[in-house]
Amino acid sequence: MSAPGTGAARYIGQRVPRKEDARLLTGRGQFVDDVAVPGMLHIAFARSPIARGRIVSIDTSAARDLPGVHAVFTYEDIKDQQADFLSFYLAPIEVRVTPLADGRVAHVGDPVALVVAQDRYVAEDAVSLIEVAYEEEDPVVTLDDARNNPSIHPDAESNIAADMGDEDIDDNLQALLDNAPHLITHKVIHQRISQSPMETRGVVAVPEGPEELTVYITCQSPHAVARWLSLVLGMPQGSIRVIAKDVGGSFGLKNHPWREETSAILAARKLGRPIKWIEDRLENLTAANQAREQEMTLRVAFDAEAKLVASHGDYSVNNGAYPLGADANIAVHMFIWPAYKMPAYSFLSRGWYTNTIGLAAYRGPWAMESLARETALDAAARKIGVDPIEIRRRNLISLKDQPATSGLGVYVDDITPAECLEKLLQNFDVAAFRAEQAAARKEGRYLGLGIATYIEPTGAAGSISVMTGELAQLRIEPTGKVTAMMSTHSQGHGTQTTMAQVIADRLGVPYDDVTVFEGDSSRGGYTPGAAGSRQGVIGGGAAIKASELLADKVKRLAAHLLNANTESIRIEAGMVHVEGAPEMSRTLRSIAETAYGEPDKLPQDFEAGLEAQYRYTPPPVTFTSAAHACVVEVDIDTGFVKIQRWISSEDCGTVIHPAVVEGQIAGGLAQAIGTVLLEEMSFDDRGNPTAATYKDYMLPAISDVPTFEFLHANTPSKSVGGIRGVGEGGAIIGPPTLVNAIADALSQFGELPVDLPLTPSKLLDFIEGRPVRKPKEAKRAPPTPASPPPSAPQPAAAAAPSATAVSADGDWAMTIHSQMGAQEMKARFSTEGGRLTGKLMSDQGDQEFEGRAAGDTVAWEMKVTKPVSLTLKYDLKIEGDKLSGKVKMGIFGTSKVTGERL
């Protein structure tokens, strides 16, 4: 794995001490609450105690009068400043989001006002003096509520926040499902999760005059935050510097700032003072965006040999009131079957608005695919009467089956879940376990074995505009030591360590001589950050490429100075050697001193100094594969689950640092254990969160997590360095592995409903034959709504062509507002009676179409081939010189369309 001309790999693959640890172990890390700036003030928020309603009045006078209070702001006070919220993809948010509530509240915890005070104590005192009168309305809380009630948002047509896939199942697929020898219908209910990084959200906003702003914020990428803030606040990006040295975990929560961070920045700019907001745990559990809360019904058909025939998935996710970008989670469907020989799959996927805290990401946001598939396979195996291992062996794609492309277009050519499974089975004696299980059963003890396999898309870049490559900027300083400025950013990932290992290896210098700087938007370059298990793959590749460029530069200079061939120069342990001439060896320092300080000695055209940078864009996606096994014992008297053993067999390609890799897997598995057994963020009928402290939101403790065993396979990926991502896998593969083990232990009692978390109460109900979940009546809208929501389209009188039809004819500037951002194009319409002909023109090319015109509406369908083959169905309405409507984009759901006559 070593580049020619540098020493053999000495650090990659080693459990070297982490660079981060010395400061973190001695309390000298710099988390956002550790930042203090002279003159800094503190914020506390007044928050809505109701889930839905109108704000009748806000009285802040008593709060303003409290000594120590500098300001109290409501939306009215800060609305003069731009805050156009964007999603992670930098697309406009689908419904209107304001930093503080504007006239209405949409969930308990909705920020209504903020107090700026000398310290947090006084700020909280003042919050308690703010009086808000509300006109409360019935909240929409659950997915069922959302389906059965009018829109919670005045500016949305319905509670469907996002939808993808098809409501109507294709006839051929239906026939395959209907006619298969075996069909299972498998429902999975996943509770809501609080990401719960141990460091809550927080920001210190430091305005430096009217044109500059420094923001200390706990986040997943300072670069992404700087870009987001620049666009949201309408400030030039160069004027915003974002710093986040140490981050106490994130797990998807801190992808980008949201309402409170933005409010704090606006308040700081308004007052011209540095302001700190540190979210407390009560706020974190009751007002920070959360994750999951999904339901999925997966139908899977098998032939007589238990081979996959067809499948259909129906998926819903609670988006809450203000998701960080509305989401129907297409990745669930993209990645559910590509590791298996699945001939046919289709789906319907919807995100729903409710009066609850908005949706954010959580480690492996698409993890439902593995949970639904792997638990369905076990349920099918039990139903058909084959071994769960056997059903996987018959259906998994192994290396010899590749390349292969899934029905939804996911191409795989180096995945190894089947191979990981075989390796796992070489290290776990299933037959011996089954014997032990049978013996235990005779003693009234219920043991279970769960096995699950999966692939994970990692290191994605290039297919979505914000998902870029990573940048490495390297210097060999005049002292001979190496400084790296990386776009990577650790929230516990240890990238200062892993990147230094890679650089030390590829440059031929001691690990101790490499220092990695990250966590500052003024260093390195844009990256979306730690999102999608990407830093090892892409940052690693960038570090390798930049190291090679720099090594070449050293060699060229050394060859010149030492009068040798470039090919004969070797860099090892910080020394530069000439092959076969040990007496010629020089320290890197002496070469560097010359490079910087003695321009006369440099070769012609040689740029002085020893610096190099490389932005690496990897293949669009790199897959990691794994198979896990877990053994549990369930106490059938109490419903408690004890995990006895857990083995991970994963293939993440080149392992830079085994302890870092295992740490990532173990952390994900602990979260999986929490998901399956402990954690539950729920709401009562009025939308009040029922777990506001860590007494009620139960995170796994040391006693809940067993000692994991690890098996590594190392199939190099096609990315530079052969690395595969490993950040999210444990949280994806863990839940089905553990659910399968519990279901196996309890199989004699029937088919365990997958309704997370599997609490002792629920398991005991199942064991003793009672319904596991008491059916909850969805709140339904009154049969005759008093008045339609303001934004609801008035029933069109235009069923028949209107006499005064507005002409669509002519050229239009048209915008499609998709989840991935706005797409601009030009449209030309020409109508003749009910017939429409036209042309769409964009920088992607021109395309003609034919369709229908009726009254003030035009509609047409057109096929496109990029990014995948699909049919677009446009449905637009013309009003004078404006047009509006929607386009249904097959699996990618429906997007709004707007336009103006040219």
Add this chain to the structure above:
Amino acid sequence: MSEHRINVEVNGRQQHATIEGRLTLGDFLRVNCGYTGVHLGCEHGVCGACTVIVDGKAVRSCLMLAVQADGAKITTVEGLASPDGALHPVQQAMRDEHALQCGFCTPGVVMTLAALTQDGARPSSETLLDAMSGHICRCTGYQGIRRAARKLAGENS
């Protein structure tokens, strides 16, 4: 609200301060004394990140008022390593065993282990692991923390 003069020895240094009665020990150590290694993870006594040693015992600094510490001797994570920078045995064990990732819960974990192993005490791994149930770590899955605790108990990991 009452104000109080207190005198506390923190990491070997006397700290004199006049404080409000409601100020928590955690805030006092972080804000008044500058020991920001004391991390406030939940402020209701569950996560353990704010654990410090007060008069020889590991306690949650969010569950004590600063005024209650008047006259006490306190050690925070900043007070463990030798002046020459050598890590305390607990810190070294944590580093060797890769017992931390983001490092936010880490100071609390270190302080509990340091309290239980002070003055040459060598408690059993059961005792140390039982005390570890008072710390929430969201990153590591506790693998390295368990190994470090066993190492400190004298077991081979």
Add this chain to the structure above:
Amino acid sequence: MKPAPFDYVAPRTVEEACQLLSEAGGGATVLAGGQTLMPLLALRMSQPFIIVDINRIAALQGVSKVSGGTRIGPVTRQNDALVDPTLKQALPVLVTALSHVGHHQTRNRGTIGGSIALGEPAAEMPATAVALGAKIEARSVRGVRSIAAEDLYLGPYMTTLEPDELVTGIDYPEWPAGTTPVFREVARRPGDFALIGLVGALGVEDGRITRAGLGWFGMGATPIKARQAEQALLGQSVSGIDVQAIAELAVADTAPFDDHHASADYRQRVGKRVFARALAEALDIRQAA
């Protein structure tokens, strides 16, 4: 999550403390170990005018043998009690119960009296006091009185202590050597409040139950004495006990409710099993000894 403003006083004597409580006219809250009170203050669920910190009253600390039993000073730290040789010998079941209270770090501050006076229904110490027949000494400027633990609790965090009263001692009656301890706790994680808790002691002489003190925690709005089960056990020969029937009686005295962690139904169903298992094991151990 910062406490609302309050005045803080730390009296050195019981008399001083009682005087302060009397003057506060109900606006004071006593601070003992603070391991439950501090979160309530931080969440502003408790907003007293005055905090009376009793940690500096030396007379309220320590464990002592007294005639007729053992006296624990209310400000005795839970971890100190856990290793106290007198308690280990006199009230082993109390020591077992203590090891389940919170975590090592909270037991270093948490006190026996604080836990008893707060009256969390799912906590170990109130139920242990109820089961073992402890008496709570409460003092005020008006005088001193002794309250049977089972008469102390009205509901979650509600007791019959008057606002001006201070707990000055917990008196546990003597349970002779050889008493069989009974303890079971079902909790989601170590240190969590119990879903189901059972604590108590059985006196056995010549193969018969001569004394029974059994209490539940987590099984209702207060710690609950399993009175019917106690009555049914008294006088019975150990070999003739119908464990299931006694367990049925024990659960009949409980009144649990649904919460975020478990249903009432779960608590009673499993409570009965836990009781039956615990009783059978306790008596088997006794018979074998």
